Amino acid sequence: MARAGTPTAFDDVDPKRRVRNVALTLVAIGVGVLVLMFLESLGSSKLSQSLALFAIWGVATVSLNLINGTLGILSLGHHGFMLIGGYTTGLLILDEAARARILTSARSTMTEESLAISVTNMLRGIGLDALTTPDTLWVRFLIAIFLGGLMAAFAGLLVGIPSLRLRGDYLAIVTFGFGEIIRLSASTRLFAEYTNGALGFPGLTSEFGKSVWWTFGILAFTVFVMSKLKFSSYGRAMQAIREDEVAAQAMGINLAYNKVLGFVISAFFAGVAGGLWVSWLGGVRLDFFLFQLTFFFLVAISAGGTGSITGVLLGTALVVFVRQYGDPLEQTYTLQQWLTYAGATLVLMTGLAVLFRSLRRLRPRFHWSAGVLAGAAVLAFVVAAIDPAFLEGTFRGFGMRAIFLSVLLIAIMVFRPEGMIGRAEFSWSGLLGERRSGPTDDERTQDAWLTNPVLNPRGSDADVASGSDAPTAPGRSAARELDVGDERHPRDDSTDDERRG
Amino acid sequence: MAMLEVEHLTKSFGGLTATNDVTFDVGEGEIVSIIGPNGAGKSTIFNLITGVYRPDAGEIRFEGRSIVGTGTNKIVDLGIARTFQNLRLFTNLTVLQNVLAAQHHALNSTWLSAVLRTPSYRRQEARMREIATEKLAFFGPRLMSFRLNQPVYVLSYANRRRVEMARAMATGAKLLLLDEPSAGMNPSETKEITKIIRRMRDEGGYTVVLVEHKMGLVGEISDRVIVLDYGQKIAEGSYRDVVNDPTVIEAYLGKKAAAAKRGELEDVDEP
Numbered sequence: 192m193a194r195a196g197t198p199t200a201f202d203d204v205d206p207k208r209r210v211r212n213v214a215l216t217l218v219a220i221g222v223g224v225l226v227l228m229f230l231e232s233l234g235s236s237k238l239s240q241s242l243a244l245f246a247i248w249g250v251a252t253v254s255l256n257l258i259n260g261t262l263g264i265l266s267l268g269h270h271g272f273m274l275i276g277g278y279t280t281g282l283l284i285l286d287e288a289a290r291a292r293i294l295t296s297a298r299s300t301m302t303e304e305s306l307a308i309s310v311t312n313m314l315r316g317i318g319l320d321a322l323t324t325p326d327t328l329w330v331r332f333l334i335a336i337f338l339g340g341l342m343a344a345f346a347g348l349l350v351g352i353p354s355l356r357l358r359g360d361y362l363a364i365v366t367f368g369f370g371e372i373i374r375l376s377a378s379t380r381l382f383a384e385y386t387n388g389a390l391g392f393p394g395l396t397s398e399f400g401k402s403v404w405w406t407f408g409i410l411a412f413t414v415f416v417m418s419k420l421k422f423s424s425y426g427r428a429m430q431a432i433r434e435d436e437v438a439a440q441a442m443g444i445n446l447a448y449n450k451v452l453g454f455v456i457s458a459f460f461a462g463v464a465g466g467l468w469v470s471w472l473g474g475v476r477l478d479f480f481l482f483q484l485t486f487f488f489l490v491a492i493s494a495g496g497t498g499s500i501t502g503v504l505l506g507t508a509l510v511v512f513v514r515q516y517g518d519p520l521e522q523t524y525t526l527q528q529w530l531t532y533a534g535a536t537l538v539l540m541t542g543l544a545v546l547f548r549s550l551r552r553l554r555p556r557f558h559w560s561a562g563v564l565a566g567a568a569v570l571a572f573v574v575a576a577i578d579p580a581f582l583e584g585t586f587r588g589f590g591m592r593a594i595f596l597s598v599l600l601i602a603i604m605v606f607r608p609e610g611m612i613g614r615a616e617f618s619w620s621g622l623l624g625e626r627r628s629g630p631t632d633d634e635r636t637q638d639a640w641l642t643n644p645v646l647n648p649r650g651s652d653a654d655v656a657s658g659s660d661a662p663t664a665p666g667r668s669a670a671r672e673l674d675v676g677d678e679r680h681p682r683d684d685s686t687d688d689e690r691r692g
Numbered sequence: 693m694a695m696l697e698v699e700h701l702t703k704s705f706g707g708l709t710a711t712n713d714v715t716f717d718v719g720e721g722e723i724v725s726i727i728g729p730n731g732a733g734k735s736t737i738f739n740l741i742t743g744v745y746r747p748d749a750g751e752i753r754f755e756g757r758s759i760v761g762t763g764t765n766k767i768v769d770l771g772i773a774r775t776f777q778n779l780r781l782f783t784n785l786t787v788l789q790n791v792l793a794a795q796h797h798a799l800n801s802t803w804l805s806a807v808l809r810t811p812s813y814r815r816q817e818a819r820m821r822e823i824a825t826e827k828l829a830f831f832g833p834r835l836m837s838f839r840l841n842q843p844v845y846v847l848s849y850a851n852r853r854r855v856e857m858a859r860a861m862a863t864g865a866k867l868l869l870l871d872e873p874s875a876g877m878n879p880s881e882t883k884e885i886t887k888i889i890r891r892m893r894d895e896g897g898y899t900v901v902l903v904e905h906k907m908g909l910v911g912e913i914s915d916r917v918i919v920l921d922y923g924q925k926i927a928e929g930s931y932r933d934v935v936n937d938p939t940v941i942e943a944y945l946g947k948k949a950a951a952a953k954r955g956e957l958e959d960v961d962e963p
């Protein structure tokens with residue numbers, strides 16, 4: 192049995208490395224906290240607002256990823272769950288002054304009773320007056336987003352039920368429909384008493400939504416829960432459902448329970464994200480929860496890597512960055528400037544093309560298309576430098592931000608359909624180049640020995656039980672086993688590594 | 693009392709009767725093979741037993757309890773697991789994860805305690821991993837070591853079949869339904885899998901029902917053979933008896949050829 196080797200540690204990480212990885216994670220968190228502290232000391236800047244937005248959308252995308260990535264169900268109704276969380280939080284923490292304004296406003300549809308719904312009143316009701324002071328607002332906010340999450344989770348339960356009968360595109364349409372129903376019914380008579388119809392609740396505190404501590408704290412909590420869930424038995428069951436429903440059920444996995452569970456947990460965090468989102472925006476309105484929101488999340492998920500929490504966060508960072516810092520793209524510039532920028536973009540593209548080819552070990556590294564790109568860049572620069580008469584005038588890049596994001600997404604989908612990170616999660620071992628994506632040379636030798644009768648001539652009577660192994664037809668199977676890398680799979684890069692090995 | 697009792701089982705798809713009044717039983721510790729030409733309704737019987745289809749008529753009892761109408765996943769809880777004729781592994785998961793996922797149904801822990809990694813959950817998880825390696829060890833070292841953490845899609849076809857069998861064993865079932873376990877394997881791999889199936893019974897304590905086209909394998913390990921043709925059971929008995937049964941030869945070779953041959957039944961390979 193010695194030749195067979197002992198089964199490796201399950202997570203393939205030896206204890207020493209695990210200690211090191213934990214240490215590295217702690218250091219990274221520490222550095223992150225220091226950076227956030229530094230930003231905080233600068234006051235509320237655009238950067239800290241963008242970071243807060245990243246964290247809020249991160250909560251939303253990571254939770255959507257549970258349905259889309261882990262459970263493998265395309266859900267398009269995430270904005271609906273966020274709306275429920277957002278409105279609940281808004282109603283629950285609205286301050287007295289804002290309530291008084293709504294009550295006196297002629298167009299308001301709210302009543303005194305519905306305006307009396309607040310965490311403050313709940314706490315008073317159970318005699319916890321100590322928690323209703325202005326400096327305990329954070330407690331009330333926490334309670335509010337938690338309740339918002341619960342409300343959304345309840346909606347998730349309802350939306351999850353059709354997922355038991357429907358699959359694929361049909362289910363996607365249903366989730367989309369649910370999201371829209373939630374959004375549209377919020378303004379109907381039925382709920383207008385609680386949502387204030389089209390007016391919503393203006394004047395919400397931004398104290399939490401724009402605080403990097405709050406948003407990153409909740410993001411950290413979300414990531415903690417989601418990653419623990421993903422790497423637990425429940426996560427495996429959900430991934431099994433994603434891979435093959437029929438097989439999952441045949442292995443005893445309860446499809447209904449696990450799907451609905453996924454929806455409920457995901458919706459809960461979407462509700463929490465909704466609460467933070469309205470706080471970031473400083474108010475609640477119906478048009479803060481358009482389908483566009485879900486679309487942005489989907490872009491983030493596909494660009495980063497469906498199913499990978501780290502990938503999704505990377506994708507979110509990209510989307511939030513373009514949203515927040517994309518406005519220079521939409522300004523008015525002279526045509527000469529546009530041409531120069533185009534030239535710079537082409538230079539960048541040439542560089543990326545060469546980098547891409549060398550990373551993929553494609554030859555020749557300098558493909559002719561890179562030459563064309565570089566040529567076009569030079570041409571653009573030359574024309575811009577000459578500045579001929581037809582370059583007079585200006586042009587305003589309306590919508591360039593969306594175009595830029597779309598082009599970026601197309602590029603990612605073409606060159607890396609699995610997303611920037613792919614299915615894998617970030618790991619220190621991976622970063623330090625220790626990740627095992629294939630067998631070592633020793634293991635290859637052993638594998639060849641196992642399956643190749645030339646190396647292991649003890650014939651087919653060799654008893655499998657005694658540790659040696661029955662060989663197979665000469666050469667054939669061995670070749671098959673060793674060439675596993677040829678079976679390429681679009682979603683994973685490990686086979687590439689094997690092919691190289 | 694037999695472990696599995698199937699009585700007058702009937703199932704039609706539209707006008708086609710895929711299973712027609714089939715009755716048989718399987719005792720504990722037996723290896724029973726179901727054979728028959730393509731389209732005879734062998735896989736349909738597995739689908740009926742595991743609750744994928746609901747029979748039109750008839751009764752299926754497992755350990756004395758009727759399981760007709762029980763959900764597919766509940767049937768696994770009762771102790772029946774299967775493999776698929778066309779592999780159905782969780783392709784993007786690793787070998788280990790595949791075998792672990794098959795044990796999820798027995799987990800006695802809420803999702804919250806799984807997230808919090810309570811001591812009870814940790815213990816069960818460790819136990820699941822033990823069972824997983826134990827089942828994979830049936831197939832020798834070839835699924836161990838680095839293979840444990842390889843995604844299934846890099847495995848060879850034969851190895852995928854092995855993982856599927858390990859996965860079925862890991863569910864904790866007592867009765868295994870193996871649908872063509874040796875399909876796509878070369879002769880020596882088939883020989884090996886034959887031994888493994890016997891060890892599954894002798895060492896693992898499983899009762900095995902298998903569907904096979906390779907007569908060599910069937911003849912070597914079956915305690916009993918059931919022959920189906922056009923959804924009907926046409927013969928049952930020891931391998932010797934069954935292959936010499938004129939109706940069986942006729943079913944496989946057609947009337948004329950059967951009359952001409954009247955001899956040994958050749959290995960029937962897959963189409």
Ligand SMILES: Nc1ncnc2c1ncn2[C@@H]1O[C@H](COP(=O)(O)OP(=O)(O)OP(=O)(O)O)[C@@H](O)[C@H]1O
Pocket residue numbers: 705708710728729730731732733734735736737777
């Ligand atoms: N879901 C279904 N709908 C309609 N017809 C079906 C269905 N499942 C099976 N059949 C038909 O029932 C018959 C028996 O099919 P089954 O798959 O059980 O055959 P089999 O004996 O397993 O054959 P093979 O040796 O090719 O695996 C076939 O004619 C098949 O076309």
Ligand SMILES: [Mg+2]
Pocket residue numbers: 734735736777871
């Ligand atoms: Mg079949």
